[in-house]
Every structure is written in C-alpha cells, then in structure tokens.
Amino acid sequence: MLEGKVHKYGANVDTDAIISARYLSVSDPAELARHCMEGIDQDFVSKVQPGDIIMATTNFGCGSSREHAPLAIKASGVSCVIAKNFARIFFRNAINIGLPVLECDAVVDNTGAGDILEIDLSSGKIKNLTNGKVFDVRPYPDFMAELLSAGGLIEYTKQRLAGRRL
C-alpha cells in the first residue's frame, strides 16, 4: 500500500523538464534526484517527501529516452506516477526499473495538488483520502504484471536466462 501527497502537473511534461541534459554527465540516481522536475517546478526537490505521488494529465515523460528521468523521480522518493497517459518510452522505462506508473483519467480529474492518495497496487484501488473518492485503475496487461512481479526487466531477464541455461 502506497500513501503520499500529490504534486500535480499538466500535459506534455517532457524529460528535459524532469531532468535537464545539463545533469546527464552523471548517472547516479541520488545525484540526479537533486535536480528532479527542475525544469517545471523549481521547488519540487525541497518539498517532495518519501512516498509522494507525481500526477499529470496527458503524455507525461515525452521527448528524450533518458532513463535518468524515471531514475531521478524514483530516487527523489516518489512512490508512483499517475497520469491520463504516458509517452511510451517513459512508461517502458518506469516499468523496467520498477517505478509504478498508473493510467487513470478519473483520478486525475478528481484530485487536486496537495491531496493525499492511498494506492493499492495489487487491487488497483486508489483512494483520495482528502475528498474520500475511490477509483479503480485499469489492471496492467498480463505480460506487464509478470514483469513487475519479477521486480523489473533485469530480474525478469535473469529468470529467462536461468531458464535457458545460457
């Protein structure tokens, strides 16, 4: 069960806004987290608390394929990103590294900045503790659920390689 405060943004938050290329000469997640969301929200780093949730409308994470973006978000303590939809490379990267990303129109339309959400990833239920509303998230497709339950792409691939005895 995840619980955290919502940091809410609009459409087309790009990966340059999440982590500028100025900071891509390092790949240490903790270092990247020091500049997370700087391009869109200068105060994010000072206000984010462990467990907090990033919420946006459409096409979150568009632009560059830099995995530094979900890594920075995860290392900043964010427990989950919720949007109406995601840019596909960002979505893939997040799943691969084990950062939960959820697509749900209703929760985005009925949640304000600063609201507290409780998220049950296994049942797909999201409860807005601030206004009491409850939402159902579309479940992940089977394959993606399998990937997540393995612990991300690296663990999943390890299992595959062990199965193949390569």
Added chain:
Amino acid sequence: MTLADKILAVHADREAVSPGEFINIRVDLILANDVTAPIAIREFHRLGVNKVFDPKKVVMVPDHFVPNKDVASAEQAKLMREFAYEQGIMYFEAGRMGIEHVLLPEQGLVLPGDVVIGADSHTCTYGALGTFATGMGSTDIAAAMATGDIWMKVPPTIKLVYHGEPGEWVGGKDLILYTIGKIGVDGALYSAIEFAGEAVTAMPMDGRFTMANMAIEAGAKAGIFRVDNKTQLYIKSRANRSYSVYEPDGNAEYSQVIEYDVSDIEPQVALPHSPANTKPVSQVGDIEINQVVIGSCTNGRLDDLRLVARILKGRKVHPRVRCIIIPGSQQVYLDALTMGLIEAFIKAGAVVSTPTCGPCLGGHAGVLAAGERCISTTNRNFVGRMGSPESEVYLSNPAVAAASAVTGRITSPEEISG
C-alpha cells in the same frame, strides 16, 4: 498487415501480429550512446552475463558530449569505450564518428526490414530505410545486449499521405513540422507512422531521414517509409549483408489515414516551447535571434548543408549572430569540405564544428544564456532544451535557419534569394 506489422511478425517468428499484442522480437542492431550506455552497462553487469549476445549486432557511438566537455562526461565516455573494447562491439571514436543517426545509415549498419532498438529516442530515424527502429531506455538495451531480443507491444499504424509538389524551400523538415503542428506532440502516441504519398516518393533520402527522425516528436514508436529506388540506391554501396524488403498489404488496417496536400505550404517554424507550436514562416513576425544552430540527427546531412550553402555563399552572418554549423558525420564533413561548402560557411563567418549532438540538448558547443534566442534545425524546443530555462528555441529547416543567420531575425529564404 501494415509495414510495421510485417517486420515485427517476421522478427517474432509469427505468421501475423496485431496491434495491442505483447510479443518478443529478435533485434538486428542495438545502439547506445555516451549518455545512455553507462546506465545500460551498469544494468548489463547486474544480469550476471559476461558477453553480449553478438558483438556484431551492438554498436556504441560517443556523440552527445563528445569531444568531452568536462571530467564527468569524459568518465562516462571512458566507461563506454572500455566496455566496447572489452566486448569487441562496434564503436566509433571521435574523429571517425558521427551523430549516431547520421552515422549508422551512412555506414550501412541499418538496412530495410531490420528491427533496430536504440537507447536514444531518435532511433526512429532509420524508418527512412524501411526499418522498424525505435527508441528505448538503457535497461531495455541492457537486457537485449544479453539475450538478443526484447519485449514489444505491437503498435497500431497511422498512415500519413502527402500529396502535391512542395515549393522550392519546403522539405522534409517542413512536412514533419506541419504534421506535428496538426496532430500534436501526442498525435501518434504508442503508434507507428507509415509515410506515403507522391510528395515523399519524390523526396530525397536525406529529407526522409528528417521526417522519420521527428516521428517521436508526435509520440510515435516508429516512422516508416516503403523501400523504393531511392532507398535501394542509397544502400547499394553501403550494405554488406543481406536484407529483406517488406510491403504493406493492400488491405492493411490503419488506425487512421490522414492526407495532406503540401503544394501550398510554406516553410514551417515551431515556436517555443513545443515542436507542435508551428506557424508558416511568414506569420512568425519580427523575431530577432542571437544564435543559429544547423546540424543534428534531424538536419545534419549533406543535402541540408548544400541548402545552407545556397544561402550563405557570398553572404555574411549578421554581426550580432553566432551561426554554428555541425556536419552530422565525418563523411558529411569531408564531402562538404570537398564541395567547397565549408569554405563558404567559414567565409560567411560561421562556426564549423566536429560532429556532435552538443547544442541540441544544451550539452556544449552552443549553450544559450538567459534571455537568448536561437533558431535551430534540431528537433526539440522544450523549456531549457538548449541551455538556460529562460532561453528560447525556434525550430526550422536549414534554409530558414541560414537566411535568419544573415538577417539576424527569423527570415524566409525567399526574402534572401529573391
């Protein structure tokens, strides 16, 4: 099946695939660069594997921050270089390299019918050759380097059909900016684009690379062209392995078919801070600029530089403007030199740089200060993309960028040449 479906089905050893299915596909080439490879290498080591699945199918190109701009980027490049040597994979050192998406097609490393995955969003560029090429993250690349395959969700295909004959100064960049302006930065989200119509059939390869390159700017997973005589001519002298040409079925199902008449469109300019924020150049207004960047994986090829020389030859860059021209590869650089283009650029007062992604992503060699404005032939104009979050980037084709370098404000090439 669409062109994308056909290529994916073959690589999944399947008779057919349909949109929405999760499949595992064999990959023909895996790519990473000096920004994305370090994470990929770290994750590769976590897999407990010692060797990449096939060194001939992995390529690493130092292009983003190379020649290195600082100690941190030098450390990253070193890590990648040492991994490349140790694994015996393909690697192109500074002085023999190019911007990855200019270099790989030029070297014959990507061919029709291939599946190519790269830890760089502009990997979709190779769609110009009838390749299914898509950008992914570093962890995807790590897994694929170990296994030779990768998971994929089969995308629906949107067919974009371009009719008519574009005007003199209108090229691939204008068609793709026009399209993104119409459908938006998420207009092709999760989808493959199939480019068609007589306007793209008539288009030279370099223009097609530009269009495929920016498919990602509409959210697309891939942007693919059918193989024709121009493609065959391009790869004839380059390919050193066999390849397969696929055609979409006559009854292929497209999620959308959108038709454009490009006979009357003007050169397009994308205003800050979105590639979808487009206007015809005549409607941009009086916008003074401090810098011009010509190059990148979008517009750093020989045709682009020829176009620039048509404008700059015998003219001078405006005294208050820095015009930075970056050939996309050593070969493009050499060809431009032999043809006298580089001389024209230098005489005009432009900077000519060794190939690098450099300024496109605000890395080095042309970073903007607060309040500065640049017109650029690159692909993104997000807030802070080229430097200070208080700077502005306008996107255009190479002719508009060159004409603007001369006048110091955003200018149609017609104004200069007419």
